[in-house]
Amino acid sequence: MMENAARRRASIFLGLVITLFVLLASQLFNLQVLDERYHAAAEENVVKQRRTEPVRGEIYDRHGEKIAYNIVVYDLEALYVAMEEDLDTEALAEALGMPLAEVQERYDTYLEGINTGTIPKVRKYPIIRALDTTTSMRLREQLLDFPGLSLSPSSRREYVQYAPAHLLGYMGEINKNELKEYTTKGYRMGDYIGRGGIESEFEYALRGINGEAYIIEDVYGAERGKYEEGANDIQASPGNDLYLTIDLALQQYARSLMENKKGAVVAIDPRTGEILTLVSTPDYDLSEIMGVNRGEYFRSISNAPGNPFLDRTLAGQYQPGSTFKTISALIALSSRTWSRDRGYVCQYVYRLSGQTVLKCSHTHEPSQNIGQALMHSCNPYFWEVFKKCVYGLRKESYAQALDDWGNACRSFGLDTTLLDIGMAESKGNVPRSSYYDGLYGQKRWAPTAMISLGIGQGELLLTPLQMAFSYSIVANRGQKVFYPSLIRQIGQNHQGKREYKDVLDISGRDYEAVIDGMRLAVSSGTAKGNSIPGISFGGKTGTVEKWDQPSHSMFVGMAPLKEPEIVIVVIVENGGAGGSTAAPIASLMAEKYLRGSVLGPDRKALEYSIKTKNTLTWDEK
Amino acid sequence: MRNNSDYRISSERPLRLMDPALTVLYLAISIIGIFVIRSASMDQEVVLEFWEEPHIRQIVWLFITLIPAVVILAMDGAFFFRMAFPFYVFSLILLIIVMLFGTEINGARSWFRFGPVALQPSEFAKTSTSLAVAAVCASFDQDVPLKTLLRNVVAVLFLPFLLVVLQGDFGSALVFVAIGLCLIRENIPLSLFFMGLLVLLVSLFALVMKAWALALCVLGLGLVGLLYSTVRRVPRRMIIISTAALLMWSQIVPLTYNFLAPHQQERINVVLGKGGDDWNLLQSKIAIGSGKLTGKGYAKGTQTKFDFVPEQNTDFIFSTVGEEGGLLGSVGLLILFALLIGRIVVVAERQRSHFSRTYGYAIASILLFHVFINVGMTMGLVPVIGIPLPLISYGGSSFLSFSIMIILFIRLDMGRKQSLALS
Incomplete structure (x- = not known):
């Protein structure tokens, strides 16, 4: 009896032990076998994907x-x-x-x-x-x-x-x-x-x-x-590594010449359309803009005069001024409203319908042919060229004639963007008849109203890249022209060139006549004093007058003239006459590119004087 | 028992008398503990001196344990019976001293710190209280009034319980309540345990049910009891008194719940399924759950190695077992514990001495409570109560006290053949 009671109580205790252990084991079975939520959770806890x-x-x-x-x-x-309460920011x-x-x-x-x-x-x-x-x-x-x-x-x-x-x-x-x-x-x-x-x-x-x-x-x-x-x-x-068409040495040289000047330099290899140099000043220091004080630097650049963030080479739009006379001449020659040997006696003043009086900015010998007119950059000659061209082209109306002239301009790559990559590029402007219709009313205007287009002024706007491209057509004598390009190679992929086919029908002799004018301009014309010993260099100056500031100095040059390897556009805002600032820069660059360095004391002196020249206006200095 | 020589070891080679199963189970669990501690403490980031490695320190403790083991084995068995109360009183004094001069660790002022070693008197009080309870039970004959026995046992358990609660270590205090489980084996009516179970259930429901609803349930239960009393001879007065007491208790529990610290309330809520899992507990469950059937392999657990599980080499050490050993490993360890407790019961049953037997049940109760609560809390089965897993959790105080507790029982068992006169 006693033994039985004891046994019963011992079994109750053991039963309790077994019950509790079975309870634990079943919860284990639940967590480890039945409940799948916990199976992968441990791995998710510790394994992290990092980039x-x-x-x-x-x-x-x-x-x-x-x-x-x-x-x-x-x-x-x-x-x-691990940080302390307050960081000593000071x-x-x-x-x-x-x-x-x-x-x-x-x-x-x-x-x-x-x-x-x-x-x-x-x-x-x-x-x-x-x-x-x-x-x-x-x-x-x-x-x-x-x-x-x-x-x-x-x-x-x-x-x-x-x-x-x-x-x-x-x-x-x-x-x-x-x-x-x-x-x-x-x-x-x-x-x-x-x-x-x-x-x-x-x-x-x-x-x-x-x-x-x-x-x-x-x-x-x-x-x-x-x-x-x-x-x-x-x-x-x-x-991928990227290979640009840029020639770094030339780029750096051009930039050094543009020190303390505002403007743009574009150099292009006309044989391939490859852009060799793109300098836009004022610019900014890339290391600073990504450096420790980038915030402060960015603000100072944003507020600086001259808009340093503007890429003047691709997005700057300029009246081309006299540098456009070359194109204007070729359009007239192509339309056969003018011939290359036609002379014109500049009488210093130019009258249009007895109303407007325009003046030639230069005093010079009468131009015997188109080359001499380019050499002197004679305004009345090119007004006459433009007038004859537009009147001669006149078909149904002046409007049609002007639009035909405009389209001829466009065949030089104007009024459009040229690069096939998305850069901040402006398209410039070649005005259409509709523009003047809106301004004066339909059929209520004559080409006399836009006579200044003939000398690259008025509503005509070009980017420096467009100038360089139009001149590379000239340099190539219209043969095998390629669109401008910036990329040679992406990774292992060489980039193809796009051939430009919309070239105007111009005879080879007409090209030579115009190019001879550019040669003369450098040897004895508006860009005198910028010839390169041993290298045939030519170009066209431009001086775009600004009513309250010094003129913009412009020059488009090419060398060697027989088969140009480089076309250079230089624009120095407020740089004075085209021959004084822009032409020397182009000349020095051409020598540097073709010869590797600038030779001779005269040239070294020119280089020094250009490098130290400061053409910034008083508020930009 | 009245004859001290009954407990003496008469054999020439006393170690042969040690119960082999108990000894082997004790050693096996201890050695497994060292391996688990090593795995749970692995951290490539923290480079420790050789002697500072937790598992090395635990091995040192294993050797330190040899000293009390030799002393205990060399002692006369009757010594512990005679000294049960002095030990008990001594440990109560220590519990008081530690409250005044002890070091506070984890919010409980229950540690004596001696240089690198920290000892927790409440750990040792478990053994001395077990001895005292055994001595109380042994000193009563069957005809002694039940009330007196119960009163004395409750008093013996209540004092250390109170002191440890005052230290701020509620988890350890509950262990002293658990010692009361040993009374199952004593000659007291089983209805008392039935009442105990009822109290436990009422407490549990008091936390999840509306107070008035529970009150109605208790009244219904009382009614059933009264109906039952018409069939079987049960004193109605008892039923009415118990019903009234339960009714009061059911209203007191929610009130006391409000007095608990917020973190304690939260722990209870987690188990009751109110509110979401506590993050630490979730990590422990993830660790165990991710072990699946066979585990990730020794020292390959990521949850514990990378600090996702809190107190991974002490209170939550079982999560390492679950993660690395899987269902097979953790059930294996549970079986070892069940065998240890079962063996203690079996060995207790063969004692001629009432004292030895009750002591065996007392420590079986302590071990059962520790294992169930500790393992249960790592799996969200019971609230998080910070008590160690016996012989496995890292900590010298705990290891030493559990070792002494078990070795002392082995020593008492070695003298069983000489205690025929008792019983």
Whole structure:
């Protein structure tokens, strides 16, 4: 009886033990076998996909010289949990050589991110990006004073001196609006993208393809190794290198000549249409615009006189002035309303219908033929040429005649964009009859109203690139003309050339007559004193008068004249007469390009005087 | 029992008398513990000195345990019976001293710190209280009034319970309540345990049900009891009193719940399914669940290695077992514990001495409570109550006290053949 009671009680106790252990085992079975929610959760906890950055493609000139490349910079990163209560922003600003307000702003933004939870407290986060080596080395010595801050290597674009700023564009941090468009393409906050120019147009080609790395992260978000030894990782593929048509040496030389001048230089190889030089001044320093004080620098450039962000080579629109006389002459010769040997006695004044009196700006011998007229840049001669051309072309109406003349202009590549890549390019303007209809009323105007078009003024607007292209048609004598191009090679792919077929029907002799005029202009005409010993150089000056400022100095030149290898357009705003500033620059560039260097004391003196010449107006200095 | 020599070991080679199953189970679990600690503490980021590695320290504790083990085994068995109350009183004094001069760790002032070593008197009080309870039970004959026995046992358990609660360690305090489970084996009416179970259920429902609804249920239960009393001879007075007491209790529990600290309320809510899983608990469940059937393999758990599970080498060490050992490994460990507890019960049953038997049940109760609560909390089965997994959790104090507790029972068992006079 007693034994039975004891046994019963022992079994009750053992029953309790068994019940509780069965309970535990069934919960184990539930968690480990039945409930599938927990099976993969552990892996999701620790295995994190990280993006690996591709190396951005570099940009080279036509000879393989580096123009834009990647350098090692340092990001200043903050680890919140390791930081002290209050960061001494004043000391940090001093260590960085940055304005206090900017450092404070960045720190405040970081703190806001911490408080709103968008920035993890336990993970390093870059608060100031792309510190150069000098700054980061200076900061590294003082880093102990700033607990929680560290430097992490990263890469940044760097550019050679006098790199074509407008052409290349620069790199900037992606903003919120852009992010919407770019996230689908693998970009994210904090990424740098090309801004303007080549960097932007070829963003995808240059950027390369993101890689994927699978890493193991602990609960604090700290990296603890590769997942499965990196077996699932995908290497980032580097971006494509880009080879431009630019000749870096010529580019830099042209830029040095344009120091303290406002304007544009375009050089083109007429045989291929390849653009050799694009200089637009004032410009900006690419290293500064991406440097530590980029914010401040950007503001100062935005407010600077002369609009440094405008790319005058592709987007600047100028009245071509007398440089257009060459084209005007060729249009008239093509239409057979004028002949190359026709003379005209300049009487200093030019009367139109007895109403308007126009004056020739030069005093010179009477022009025996079109070449001499170009040499002297005789205005009355070319008014006469234009008048005859438009009256002679007249079919049903003046309007039709003017539009025919305009179309002839367009066959020189005017009134349209020329590049097949998306650069900030203007199309210029060749006025249509409808424009004058609107201005004066239909059939209530005669070509006398726009007589100044004949000497490249009035409503006519050209970009420097269009000038260079129209002259490369001349240089090629209308044969085998190619559209201007900027890209030689993307990665391994050579870029094809586009042939230009809309060339006007002009005889070879007419071309030679005009080119002879350009030769004369340099040897003894408006651009006298700019000939290159041993190289046949020719060109046409232009002096576009500005009523309240010095004239714009313009020149379009080519060399060697027999088979030109280079066409150079130079515009120096407020640079005075075309022969005084623009022509010497073109001449020096032609010699530099064809010979490799400028030879002789006279030429060296010219180079020096041009380099030191300052044509900026008083408010720009 | 009145004859001290009953507990003496007469054999020439006393170690041969140690119960082999108990000894092997004890050693096996301890050694498994060292391996689990090693795996749970692995961290490439933190480089520790050799002697600072938790599993090395645990091995050191295993060797330190040899000292009390030798002392205990060399002692006369009757010594522990005689010294049960002095030990008990001594441990109560320690519990008071530690409240005054102890070091506070994790919000509980229950530690004595001696340099690198920290000892927790409440751990050792479990053994001494078990001895005291066994001594109380053994000193009563069957004819002694049940009330007196219960009163004395409750008093013996209540004092350390109160002191440990005052230290701020509610989890450890509950262990002293659990010692009461050993009374199942004592000659007291089973209806009392039935009442105990009712109290537990009422407490549980009090937290999830509306107070008035529960009151109605309790009244209904009382009615059923009264009807039952017409069939079987049960004193109606008892039923009415118990119903009234339960009714009061059902209203008191929700009130006391309001006095609990917010984190304690939260822990209870988690188990009751109110509100979502606590993040720490979720990580522990993920660790165990991701182990699946066979586990990730020794030292290959990512949840524990990368700090996702809190207190991974102490209170939550079972999540490492679950993650790395899977269902097979963790059920294997549970079986070892079940065998250990079962063996203690079996060994207790063969004791001639009432004292030894009750002591065996007392420590079986302690182990059962520890294992169930600890393992249960890592799986969200019971609220998170910070008590260690016996012999596995890292910590010298806990390991030493559990070892002493079990070795002492082995020693008592070694003298069982000489205690025929008792019982």
